[in-house]
Amino acid sequence: MAEAAAVTAVISLAGVNKWFADFHVLRDIDLVVTRGERVVFWGPSGSGKTTLLRALAGIEPVQSGTMVIAGTMKAVGALAAPAPTPGVGMVFQSSALFLNLCVLDNLTIGLRHVRKLSKGEAEVVALDNLARMQMATFASRYPGQLSGGQQQRVEIARALCMDPQIMLFDEPTAALDPELKHEVFETLLRLADEGRTIVVATHEEALVHALAPRMVLMADGAIVGESDVKRHFVSGVVQ
Amino acid sequence: MKLPAVRVAPRVGAIGWLRRHVIATPLDAVLASLIVALAIYAVPSIVRWAIIDSVVLAVTPGACAASAGACWAVIHTHIRVILFGLYPYAEQWRAGIALLVVAVALAATFVLGVRRLRAVISLWVAAAIAFVVLMAGGVFGLRPVPTDTWGGLPLSIFVFIATVLIGFPLAIALALGRGSQLPAVRVVCTGAIEIVRALPILTILFCAAIVLPLALPGWLDPGKIWRVIAALAFFYACFQAEIIRGGLQGVPPGQRLAALSLGMTLRQTRLAIELPQALRYTVPATINQIVVALKDTSMLLVVGLFDFLASANTAISKDEWARYFAELYLFVAFVFLVLASVLTAMERRFVGSAERG
Numbered sequence: 001m002a003e004a005a006a007v008t009a010v011i012s013l014a015g016v017n018k019w020f021a022d023f024h025v026l027r028d029i030d031l032v033v034t035r036g037e038r039v040v041f042w043g044p045s046g047s048g049k050t051t052l053l054r055a056l057a058g059i060e061p062v063q064s065g066t067m068v069i070a071g072t073m074k075a076v077g078a079l080a081a082p083a084p085t086p087g088v089g090m091v092f093q094s095s096a097l098f099l100n101l102c103v104l105d106n107l108t109i110g111l112r113h114v115r116k117l118s119k120g121e122a123e124v125v126a127l128d129n130l131a132r133m134q135m136a137t138f139a140s141r142y143p144g145q146l147s148g149g150q151q152q153r154v155e156i157a158r159a160l161c162m163d164p165q166i167m168l169f170d171e172p173t174a175a176l177d178p179e180l181k182h183e184v185f186e187t188l189l190r191l192a193d194e195g196r197t198i199v200v201a202t203h204e205e206a207l208v209h210a211l212a213p214r215m216v217l218m219a220d221g222a223i224v225g226e227s228d229v230k231r232h233f234v235s236g237v238v239q
Numbered sequence: 240m241k242l243p244a245v246r247v248a249p250r251v252g253a254i255g256w257l258r259r260h261v262i263a264t265p266l267d268a269v270l271a272s273l274i275v276a277l278a279i280y281a282v283p284s285i286v287r288w289a290i291i292d293s294v295v296l297a298v299t300p301g302a303c304a305a306s307a308g309a310c311w312a313v314i315h316t317h318i319r320v321i322l323f324g325l326y327p328y329a330e331q332w333r334a335g336i337a338l339l340v341v342a343v344a345l346a347a348t349f350v351l352g353v354r355r356l357r358a359v360i361s362l363w364v365a366a367a368i369a370f371v372v373l374m375a376g377g378v379f380g381l382r383p384v385p386t387d388t389w390g391g392l393p394l395s396i397f398v399f400i401a402t403v404l405i406g407f408p409l410a411i412a413l414a415l416g417r418g419s420q421l422p423a424v425r426v427v428c429t430g431a432i433e434i435v436r437a438l439p440i441l442t443i444l445f446c447a448a449i450v451l452p453l454a455l456p457g458w459l460d461p462g463k464i465w466r467v468i469a470a471l472a473f474f475y476a477c478f479q480a481e482i483i484r485g486g487l488q489g490v491p492p493g494q495r496l497a498a499l500s501l502g503m504t505l506r507q508t509r510l511a512i513e514l515p516q517a518l519r520y521t522v523p524a525t526i527n528q529i530v531v532a533l534k535d536t537s538m539l540l541v542v543g544l545f546d547f548l549a550s551a552n553t554a555i556s557k558d559e560w561a562r563y564f565a566e567l568y569l570f571v572a573f574v575f576l577v578l579a580s581v582l583t584a585m586e587r588r589f590v591g592s593a594e595r596g
Contacts, residue, residue, distance in 0.1 A: 057499075086502060089501075092500075095493075096491075097497070098512050099516055100515040110498075
C-alpha cells in the first residue's frame with residue numbers, strides 16, 4: 001500500500017511547518033495525495049486550510065519540511081521567496097482575475113510569460129479553455145463586467161491553460177449564490193473525471209457530499225485526522 | 240438626539256428653486272445676500288474695466304492712457320516677445336509651428352485615449368523630436384538657434400514636456416526600486432526620494448544651473464537648459480514615484496498571488512499586472528503632479544532662462560507700456576489656466592476609459 005502510494009503520489013509533504021511571526025499556522029504537516037484523488041481540507045476558519053493550499057501552490061513559503069509536488073522537490077528547510085509549483089493551478093476564494101486585462105488576456109498572459117507561446121498560439125489555447133467553461137463569448141469583457149460565477153469559471157479556465165495535474169480550490173463556493181454552487185460541483189467533478197487531482201479547502205457540506213472526497217480534517221494548523229462523507233456526517237461529528 | 244424637522248419646500252417655480260437651493264437655511268440666506276451684495280458692488284466695475292472702457296486696438300500706449308479701462312492692446316503689440324522671448328525674430332515661425340506640433344499631439348492623445356498607451360507614448364516621443372528639430376535647427380537647412388536664446392511659451396512647454404517624459408519613466412523605476420528585494424537598490428531609491436523631496440525646488444535649480452558646471456568637466460556639460468531639465472525631471476520623478484508607490488500598495492494582494500500561482504515571476508507580476516493597475520488608480524494624483532510641474536516652469540527665470548512669464552515681464556518692463564502689467568499677467572494666467580484645463584480634461588478622458596476596464 002505504501003509503495004503503491006509512493007509510485008503514484010503527486011503530493012507528498014513531510015514535517016511542513018510555517019509561522020507568521022509567532023503564530024504557528026502549519027504544524028508538522030504530513031500528507032500524501034495520489035494521482036487523480038479528490039481531497040477536501042475540512043476545518044473551521046483559521047485552521048490553516050488556505051495557507052496549506054497556498055504552500056502547495058508555492059506562493060506561500062514555508063519554514064521547514066519537505067514538499068514533493070507534481071514531481072518537483074519544493075522545500076527542504078527554509079524557503080525565502082515564493083517559487084510557484086509547475087503543474088499546479090489554483091483558484092482563489094475571492095476572484096483574483098487580473099483587473100487590468102480582459103478575459104482573453106487574463107488567460108493568455110500566463111501562456112505568453114510562462115509557457116512562452118506566441119500571441120496567436122496563446123489565444124488558441126485560451127479560447128479552447130474558455131469554451132470548456134462556456135465562457136468563450138465573454139473573451140473581450142473585463143472582470144468587473146462579469147458576475148461572480150462567471151469570474152470563477154474564467155479563473156478555472158485560466159488555471160487550466162497551464163495544464164496542471166493538480167487543481168487547488170480555496171472555498172470555491174463561498175462567494176456564490178446557491179444555484180451557482182451546483183455548477184461548481186459539476187465543474188469540479190468534470191475536472192476529476194479528466195484524471196486531475198483536485199484539492200479543495202471548504203466548509204461547504206453540500207460540496208463535500210457532491211464530490212465524495214477523501215476528507216483531511218484540520219484544526220489549529222495541524223492535520224487532526226481523516227474521514228469520508230459517510231463516516232463524517234453520519235456519525236454526526238462536525239469538523 | 241432629535242432629528243431636525245424636514246421642511247418641504249415648494250417644488251416648482253423660481254421661488255421654489257430659490258428656497259431649495261439658495262435660502263434653504265438662515266445661514267444660506269445670509270451667505271446668499273453677502274454674495275449678491277459683493278456681486279452688485281464688483282461685477283459692474285470689473286465689466287466696465289475689462290470690457291466697456293477697455294482699449295483693444297491701439298498701437299501706442301497713448302490711446303490707453305486716455306481711457307480708464309483695461310489696455311488689452313499691450314498684448315497684441317508685444318505678442319511676439321511675450322510668446323517667444325529672445326528667440327530670433329526671423330525664426331519665430333519655427334517656434335510657432337513647434338507650439339502647433341504640441342497642440343496636435345495633445346489633440347491626438349485625446350482621441351487615442353489610454354487604451355492605446357503605446358501609440359500615445361510613441362506619438363509624444365515623435366512630437367518631442369519634431370519640437371527640438373524645429374526649435375534648435377541645424378538640420379534640414381534650418382538655421383541653428385542656441386538654447387540660450389529659447390524663450391517664452393515654447394521654452395516653458397518644452398521644459399515641461401521634457402520634464403514629464405524623462406521624469407515619468409524615472410518615477411516608475413524609483414517606485415519599483417523602493418519596493419525591490421535587493422537592499423542596495425531599495426536604499427538608493429528611498430534615499431534619493433527622501434533627499435530630493437526635502438529640498439526646495441529653487442535650491443535644486445540653482446545647483447543644476449550654477450553649481451553643477453563647476454563640478455562637471457566641460458565636455459560632460461550638456462548645456463544649461465538640459466541640466467535644468469534633468470533637475471526638474473528628477474524633482475518631478477521623486478514626487479511621482481511616491482504616487483506610483485501608493486498605487487502599487489493599492490493593488491489587491493490576490494492579484495500578485497494569482498500571477499505567481501500561474502508561474503509568473505515576481506518581476507513579470509510587477510510589470511505586467513501590478514504596475515498597469517497602479518498607474519490607472521493614480522491618474523488623478525498624477526495629473527495633479529503634472530500640473531505642478533507645468534507651473535514650476537515659471538521658476539526658470541531665477542536661473543536666467545526666459546520662460547513664458549519672464550518673457551511677458553520682459554516684453555513691457557523697459558517701455559512706456561510698463562504700467563499695463565495687470566493685463567499682461569491676466570493674459571499669462573489665462574494661458575496657464577487653458578493649459579491646466581487641457582490636462583484636467585485629459586484626466587477625465589483617461590479616468591473614463593480606465594473605469595470601463
